[in-house]
Amino acid sequence: MHSYTEENYLKAIYRLSNKTDKGVSTNSIAERMETKASSVTDMLKKLSEKKLINYKKYQGVTLTKKGKQVAVSIIRKHRLWEYFLVEHLNFNWDQVHPVAEELEHIKSELLIERLDEFLNYPKYDPHGDPIPDKEGNFPIPSRIKLTEMSKGQKSVILGVMENAASFLQYLDKLGLNIGTEVKVVEKHNFDNSIDLLINNKQTVHVSHEVARNIFVSN
Amino acid sequence: MHSYTEENYLKAIYRLSNKTDKGVSTNSIAERMETKASSVTDMLKKLSEKKLINYKKYQGVTLTKKGKQVAVSIIRKHRLWEYFLVEHLNFNWDQVHPVAEELEHIKSELLIERLDEFLNYPKYDPHGDPIPDKEGNFPIPSRIKLTEMSKGQKSVILGVMENAASFLQYLDKLGLNIGTEVKVVEKHNFDNSIDLLINNKQTVHVSHEVARNIFVSN
DNA sequence: ATTATTTTTTAGACTTATCTAAAAATATTT
DNA sequence: AAATATTTTTAGATAAGTCTAAAAAATAAT
Numbered sequence A, B: 001m002h003s004y005t006e007e008n009y010l011k012a013i014y015r016l017s018n019k020t021d022k023g024v025s026t027n028s029i030a031e032r033m034e035t036k037a038s039s040v041t042d043m044l045k046k047l048s049e050k051k052l053i054n055y056k057k058y059q060g061v062t063l064t065k066k067g068k069q070v071a072v073s074i075i076r077k078h079r080l081w082e083y084f085l086v087e088h089l090n091f092n093w094d095q096v097h098p099v100a101e102e103l104e105h106i107k108s109e110l111l112i113e114r115l116d117e118f119l120n121y122p123k124y125d126p127h128g129d130p131i132p133d134k135e136g137n138f139p140i141p142s143r144i145k146l147t148e149m150s151k152g153q154k155s156v157i158l159g160v161m162e163n164a165a166s167f168l169q170y171l172d173k174l175g176l177n178i179g180t181e182v183k184v185v186e187k188h189n190f191d192n193s194i195d196l197l198i199n200n201k202q203t204v205h206v207s208h209e210v211a212r213n214i215f216v217s218n
Numbered sequence C: 001a002t003t004a005t006t007t008t009t010t011a012g013a014c015t016t017a018t019c020t021a022a023a024a025a026t027a028t029t030t
Numbered sequence D: 001a002a003a004t005a006t007t008t009t010t011a012g013a014t015a016a017g018t019c020t021a022a023a024a025a026a027t028a029a030t
Helices: A004-017 A026-033 A037-049 A065-088 A096-103 A109-118 A165-174 B004-017 B026-033 B037-049 B065-088 B096-103 B109-118 B165-174
Strands: A053-055 A061-063 A143-145 A154-160 A181-188 A193-198 A203-206 A214-217 B053-055 B061-063 B143-145 B154-160 B181-188 B193-198 B203-206 B214-217
Touching: A004 A026, A004 A037, A004 A061, A004 A065, A026 A037, A037 A053, A037 A061, A061 A065, A065 A096, A065 A109, A109 B065, A154 A165, B004 B026, B004 B037, B004 B061, B004 B065, B026 B037, B037 B053, B037 B061, B061 B065, B065 B096, B065 B109, B154 B165
Parallel strands: none
Antiparallel strands: A053 A061, A143 A214, A154 A181, A154 A214, A181 A193, A193 A203, B053 B061, B143 B214, B154 B181, B154 B214, B181 B193, B193 B203
């Protein structure tokens, strides 16, 4: 069907598409895939021939319906496996990504349906990212960035934008996890950092950079 | 580390080694891998350079200690995944092989250790094949072929030698599964077929070809 | 022990995905 | 708008794994 590599390109293009409404540039793909622009161009031609992307030279690319379907199905597999690893094999949330990166390419349809059933159709992965269903529909998330909360407001952490292990470990250290209750005690204008009261117990200080990578319930 | 393809060659050589005490021939590998002898030769050179096999031109190959370790670890992963698929995802025993064939190449050490723990350290896969432990040691099997049973003897089915889906489905139809109690009612000399009483209920007739692919407890 | 057959290896070509270096197109600056 | 800089594409090479066709070695047959 599609090669491991093709699937990874489609996934990368999908992710980048969500950040702009224009076409995705060759360089941005190269950067994300940690490869060279010339390699990207070669692959774009191939994906275009397979009708997985819309591609005109120098114009940037968008996914076709078919391409989007493939991308979403890979993301679905990735997140279901992450959920499995954390819930059943006792992985930490900062350990699952590289393993799921491999598991997401296992081909069997039956496997992923049965896994979904076994896990009881989870809606969010361990990082709080939404898991699309079999038809490719995402659960409607009602969440805002932590930076958008106002002073005195209370909320619950739903997920993160950045999945790097180092970031997740830092959050663990601060005591910030999925489900943690937070209240904005103070917002500092000079650097946009925030003082948070967590679970009505201790207070922690988070930088703007950290806060903008955390989603809370709305 | 080792490529998907290298791992498959090592697995094939390991399996073939168990059938002869001489070195494994190029042609036999080619047949098993459904590839051409010339491709096999190329790969043998590569595996030899990596010290995974002992190879001298025209002589046939054997696995080195290192090569055997890799092969056994792949088999371990394959069988643990098969067990998972049948026990937790409700796969039938004739559906698991192709999926496990992919899953066995997932690299994470932690994954397979945790999976083993989650499954409660099973000793046999759904086909009755022994699962080596982390150190590569197989459980000592005490089993004989169904063809070796004598008239009147009672026993329990422990496993099969042939894993083709069509064969497994045929066994299902006959009512023969892992754990099924069988008693040899009659052995027919002219074609070596056997009449079996299963679970003290119905009697079935199995050909020599079928019987020699079934393992029973000793 | 020579010939014939089978097995195995070599040589050269193809495919997929990658790279470097250079050319072409687009964007930015003055 | 001309010059400069950036982005993207092309051309040609490389590595892994495969293939066909032919050569070399080993085995079997007369």
